[in-house]
Amino acid sequence: MRTSRAVAVVGLGLLLAAAPMAHHAFSAEFDIDKPINLRGTLTKWEMINPHSWFHLDVKSADGAVVPWMIEGGSPNQLIKGGVTKKSLAIGTELIIEGYQAKDGTNKGVGRNILLADGRRLSLGGSANPLTNNKP
Amino acid sequence: MNHRWLVSVSGLVVPAAVFWSATMPVAGQARSAGARTNEKPAKAYTAPRTPDGQPDLQGIWTNNTFTTLERPKNVTKEFYTAEEALEVVRRLAAQEEEQTEPGTVADVHYDFTQFGLDRSQEAMALNLRTSLIVDPADGRLPPLSAEGQKRAAERAAERKSRGGLHDAVQNEPLGARCILMDRNGPPMLAGAYNNGYQIMQAPGYVMILVEMLHDVRIIPLDGRPQLPPNVRQWTGSYRGHWEGQTLVVETTNLSGKFAFQGSSENMRLTERFTRVDEDTIRYQFTVDDPSTWTRPWSAEVPWKKTIGPIFEHACHEGNYGLRNTLAGARAEEKRAAEEAAKKGSSK
Numbered sequence: 001m002r003t004s005r006a007v008a009v010v011g012l013g014l015l016l017a018a019a020p021m022a023h024h025a026f027s028a029e030f031d032i033d034k035p036i037n038l039r040g041t042l043t044k045w046e047m048i049n050p051h052s053w054f055h056l057d058v059k060s061a062d063g064a065v066v067p068w069m070i071e072g073g074s075p076n077q078l079i080k081g082g083v084t085k086k087s088l089a090i091g092t093e094l095i096i097e098g099y100q101a102k103d104g105t106n107k108g109v110g111r112n113i114l115l116a117d118g119r120r121l122s123l124g125g126s127a128n129p130l131t132n133n134k135p
Numbered sequence: 136m137n138h139r140w141l142v143s144v145s146g147l148v149v150p151a152a153v154f155w156s157a158t159m160p161v162a163g164q165a166r167s168a169g170a171r172t173n174e175k176p177a178k179a180y181t182a183p184r185t186p187d188g189q190p191d192l193q194g195i196w197t198n199n200t201f202t203t204l205e206r207p208k209n210v211t212k213e214f215y216t217a218e219e220a221l222e223v224v225r226r227l228a229a230q231e232e233e234q235t236e237p238g239t240v241a242d243v244h245y246d247f248t249q250f251g252l253d254r255s256q257e258a259m260a261l262n263l264r265t266s267l268i269v270d271p272a273d274g275r276l277p278p279l280s281a282e283g284q285k286r287a288a289e290r291a292a293e294r295k296s297r298g299g300l301h302d303a304v305q306n307e308p309l310g311a312r313c314i315l316m317d318r319n320g321p322p323m324l325a326g327a328y329n330n331g332y333q334i335m336q337a338p339g340y341v342m343i344l345v346e347m348l349h350d351v352r353i354i355p356l357d358g359r360p361q362l363p364p365n366v367r368q369w370t371g372s373y374r375g376h377w378e379g380q381t382l383v384v385e386t387t388n389l390s391g392k393f394a395f396q397g398s399s400e401n402m403r404l405t406e407r408f409t410r411v412d413e414d415t416i417r418y419q420f421t422v423d424d425p426s427t428w429t430r431p432w433s434a435e436v437p438w439k440k441t442i443g444p445i446f447e448h449a450c451h452e453g454n455y456g457l458r459n460t461l462a463g464a465r466a467e468e469k470r471a472a473e474e475a476a477k478k479g480s481s482k
Contacts, residue, residue: 024311028301029459030243048453050313052250071456073250076329076346076446077257099243102463107455110245111237121249 024050029071030109034100038068038108039116042092047075047085054110056094069107070096094121182380182410187338189356190380192410195443198323198418198436199259199330201227204396206266206274213274214263221261228255231327252328260415260437267324267434269419276396276432283427287397301464304457311457313450314369315393318347321370321386321404322395322420324436331445332438334408341375341382349448354384361387367400369393382408399426414440 040056052072057065093116101107113121182190201224215223231253235242247253266274279287300306310316317324323332323345331346343352354375362372372388384406391400402424409417419435422428 024308024456024460026244027240029456029463031463032238032240032243035238046453049448050450050454051456053453053455069455072245073247073252074329074448076331076448077251079446080251080257080442083251098245101459103459103466105462107459109243111234111242112246113249120246 026109029101030099031102032099034102036096036098036100036108038070038096038098040068040094040096042088042090042094043067044090045085045088047078049076050074052078054094054096054113056096066106068096070098070110070113071108072110072113088121092116179380180410180412185336187336189336189341189377190382190410191336192334192341192382192408192416193336194334195441195445196332196334196416196438197258197330197441198318198325198332198438199254199257200262200267200325200436201254201259202262202264202267202436204267204324204434205276206268210265213265213272215265217261217263220263224255224259224261228253231255247327254327257328257330258439258441260439262437264435267436268432269435270433271430277428277430279397279427280425280429282425283397283399286399286427290394290397299464301460304461307457307460309393311460313348313454313457315350316347319345319350319370320393320395321373322406322422322434323418329448331441331443333443333445341384344445346445347448348450361385364388367391371404380409384408395422397427398422398424401426411437 038056038058040058042054043057044055046053046055052075054070054072056068056070058068060066095112095114095116095118096108096110097112097114098108098110101109115121182192185191185193232248232255234246235244248256264274268274268276271277294306297303297306300308304312317326318330323343326347329347333344333346335342335344339355339357341354341356343354344350345352350370352370352373354373356375356377358376359374361374362368366372367388367390369390369392371386371390373384373386375382375384377383386402386404386406389398389400389402391398395402402422405421405423407417407419409419411417416438417435418438419433421431421433423431
């Protein structure tokens with residue numbers, strides 16, 4: 001079934017790759033040459049537009065605590081999906097895989113935000129667009 | 136590939152049928168495909184009325200879509216079959232859910248699915264059309280007029296004279312500066328997320344709250360004239376009236392600063408909102424701008440009822456991204472200057 005669908009898609013020859021556009025160009029803000037992998041505890045979650053920001057305390061190798069800020073998605077969609085500020089407790093341990101800001105400060109974008117046990121932090125809604133409709 | 140998407144595909148048929156009556160070509164009707172869908176079928180839906188007697192458009196809607204404004208070049212027909220249209224949605228949703236290759240520019244981004252930013256997590260009316268443009272029949276923008284070509288070249292030259300995109304805040308796109316985005320328009324078209332609209336009606340007015348940027352259009356219905364021609368606004372001057380079941384909104388007095396598809400300040404926009412069933416508004420618009428295009432053109436997209444409330448999108452307040460982008464550009468310039476100096480001194 002899935003194979004025949006895949007063939008049908010190729011046959012249709014449709015479609016432009018519609019990459020979702022956010023409110024700004026991420027590659028201008030963050031540096032592809034500065035991948036980061038952080039483990040820290042959540043100290044604050046700013047649910048603000050146009051992007052939410054996760055504030056983390058990250059322990060460096062020498063034991064010093066370094067604050068980081070990680071950019072995340074728009075809160076509007078999160079709230080629609082039932083996610084509130086209470087959904088992620090302060091003190092939660094997070095692992096961030098992402099990229100650092102181009103200006104070299106302790107800011108970054110989270111490619112993946114994982115819980116301490118490695119589970120992906122899923123903040124989105126569910127289902128598909130054609131069924132995820134009015135209440 | 137995200138499995139929850141595949142699992143949920145089997146559930147598509149029932150909800151999809153609810154709104155296809157609005158967008159699906161009906162066999163045996165008029166030959167023109169446009170007419171097939173733009174004309175109401177015989178059993179026309181009658182919208183409920185507001186207390187003051189207007190057809191009721193109130194509620195929270197989304198124009199979320201995967202359908203592009205212009206028809207993809209390798210597609211020649213005006214409508215997909217239902218099966219093809221579903222395949223389009225499935226394929227594009229899967230693309231949005233896939234992660235990119237680490238270490239590539241495309242990857243400098245959080246995963247859309249975990250933040251709920253992919254379109255597959257929002258309501259969507261399935262559109263069988265292969266483009267939002269319905270006229271011209273080829274689904275493509277008409278050619279630019281001579282004046283339109285000249286202005287496009289002048290705009291490009293002027294833009295270039297101001298330097299790089301990140302040289303000054305004024306050079307950044309309007310969206311990055313929280314001024315206007317495609318959801319605001321006019322005309323109002325979807326982006327990848329935050330495609331919500333709330334319509335409220337009061338005697339003499341229709342109000343449309345645009346989720347993105349929290350922009351509000353208050354449209355008077357009392358027949359007052361447009362603003363004087365010398366008053367120019369980013370989103371123009373707009374006035375509405377009812378034609379039967381359809382709210383018609385005429386927009387003029389644009390400033391030309393938000394140049395929709397390269398349009399001029401002379402653009403006249405006519406938008407039509409028709410509630411075609413309980414859960415769907417048909418949104419149509421016609422762009423008439425002889426200063427830009429050789430002929431007027433029209434498009435349509437279904438709006439689907441969705442969940443609320445609409446959370447305030449206070450864009451400026453949290454816009455760290457703009458500062459970070461400019462700071463990043465300055466840091467790169469500094470680095471380049473230092474490297475150049477080092478090279479110079481070692482010679």
